[in-house]
Amino acid sequence: MIEWMQKHKKWLVVTIWISAIAFIGAGGFAWGVYDYSLSGNSVAKVGQISISKAEFAQAYQNEFDRRNYQQGGTLDEAQAKEMGLDEQVLRGLISNALIRNYALDLGLRVSDEEIAREISTGREYEALRTDGVFDLKKYDQFIASNGISKQYFEEQVQQQLLTQKILSLIFPQIITQAPLPITPLERESLSLGFALQDVVELSVIKGASIAITPTQDQLKSYWEEHKDSYQTPASYQVQMIVVPTKDQTYQDDELQKFYEQNYITQESKEIPESIKDQVVLAFQQQKARVEALKEYSKLQKSEQTHAKVQVITQDSTEYSQEILQALESSAKGTTLKPMPFGDDFITLKIVEKNAPKSRGFDEVRIQIQEEYIKSERLKQLHKLATARLETFNGQKIIARFPTQAEISTQRYTLGGLDFYTSMGLLQHIFDSHKSTNYAIMGENAFLFRIVSQSVSPMDSKDSYIDALVNQVKMELMTRVVFDFLEQRYKIKKFI
Structure with a gap:
């Protein structure tokens, strides 16, 4: 019974992330550094568009700084890895590149005039106006306070407008935010889904507890295997x-x-x-x-x-x-x-x-060692999690759909974990077709066993339900667009 309910509860994950999108989506502007060993100069290539190392580094730091600000300056790199921030940022850049490819094929462009009009009159940028008139001083202050260049900011506005043009051609409702028709069955089904909750046993294997001491020969062998990834x-x-x-x-x-x-x-x-x-x-x-x-x-x-x-x-x-x-x-x-x-x-x-040139072993030895340890530790985590899965004893927790208030204040937690790790783990639990399973997030493995499930239905007439049904349908429409684009344009990831 538990396996059946897990299988049919999978679609709830969409709604969880739609509800949280204002708090865990892309945004913010700042500059910092983040580095990977890359194939050439790209982290990915989507159709004819390459996502460069610099572009990824900037997008990652933008998102890291935004979330760090939301958490009162307490976010560190370990937590960012735990929540898979790098993967989320890369997915966002790939989605953006899919849109840009399609725009190129259709001949769509965004002019300088459109960018200027959006910044000077757009609803999102009211703070840049004085008495309804665009204020250059406020614009300069905004740019300076966020540590970016006008060029970078205006590029982001350009990409936003380009995305809107594409989506408005395919699904105008996504851009206009017009309410979609909702059937009684959709309303009742979703309200029931929000009320599902699991009693779960949870155990954590810390990656830091796994000691990896590579030999020189192991590092050189790893370098030989991946040396095309270490290039100028x-x-x-x-x-x-x-x-x-x-x-x-x-x-x-x-x-x-x-x-x-x-x-x-x-x-x-x-x-x-x-x-x-x-x-x-x-x-x-x-x-x-x-x-x-x-x-x-x-x-x-x-x-x-x-x-x-x-x-x-x-x-x-x-x-x-x-x-x-x-x-x-x-x-x-x-x-x-x-x-x-x-x-x-x-x-x-x-x-x-x-053209890029391969870097020698001695030049990249420190980087190779870090990546080798990370790779081997991940392998060990999978082995340990698999070995312990059927016999572990864990802490009993309640896994349930978070309330709107818990999402908006980032107070939702599973077993004392932080908000982002809790949301990621909840996704894995809801996504699992097995009652006993594990998830690797960041440098840790999370073993979970679903002990029991219950339902406490919400009021299907609640306006909150209508809003969420509308959001889910919008998300599914958007997903159709990206499924089409993913089939049309080849995606290569190098990290």
Whole structure:
């Protein structure tokens, strides 16, 4: 009976994560470091889009910092590994890359004007406005306080808008958030599902208790097997011209004309002081773009004599993904059209392209040792968990669907575990078709045995149920989209 109920309870996992998405989804902006041994310069390739080491590192640190802030600064790397944060971030980047591939095939793009309109008028960015008008000072403060560049932030807005365009073409309800029709059977089924709870025996095997002391021969053998994963990043020798926006001069009458053509929404033609800096910057950028196109023409014809020679590596954090991907996909001798570079514009001519090279054993020995220990410890965890599974005695806990308040305050816990580990373990328990099973999360193994189950039905007329039914149906519609995209575009993961 328990196995049957577990099998038919699996779909509840979708709802658990939908309810928690505001607290465990992607978001936040900051910069830090996170490193893996990678195949070339990529953590994954989706269709024609590579997800670079730098892109993954930035996305990981963004999410780590966001969750650390939510937990009052108590999150550490061990806890992040425990919850599988790296896997969650990679899944998000892959989903984003699937959308971008499809957008390229359909010819969909997001213009600079659309990005500017979203930031200056979008509902999500009301905090950047003063009296309903976009405030450049607030924008600058937002960028500075989050430790990011405007270029990075605007790239995130661009990807968000691109995703919305795709989804609105396929399932407009996902974007409009319009309520979907709910049948009585759906309402009753979901309310019953939320009330299921298990009495579970839980035992934990700590990975740190497993000592691994590798020999030199074992490390060298591991390196030989994986040495293609330990490579220097690709690099590009380029001629570079940067046109600074702030250096663009203008006359007051030019600025006034630009304002009247692009900004006026009221009868007054006077530029409000609250947005004057914004208007000036936008006008200077327009002029800088024109100058950059002139420099592009000279560089393309080898008439530019003041170009700076620079080496750019594929894992650079100074240059945007747009720039790095353009360098990767373009041939030697190509002159790239001007691209945004912060507030400025950059034009590059590729002089040389240097492919990744394998690093020697001595150069990566410390990294190899860490990864070897992690790999062997994981193998030992699986062996120990399998050996103890039928005979372990554990702590009895109640595994049940968390309430809305427990999710919003992150107070849900299983056996004294932290919120994120508890949510991950709950997913494994609900997902299991066996009454006795185990899950590896982070560096630990969790053995669980479902002793009994019970049901305490909720009120199926509760508006909370209607909201959750709607969310589940939205999620299933979105899943259909991504199932289609996953079939259309090949996904290769290198970590």
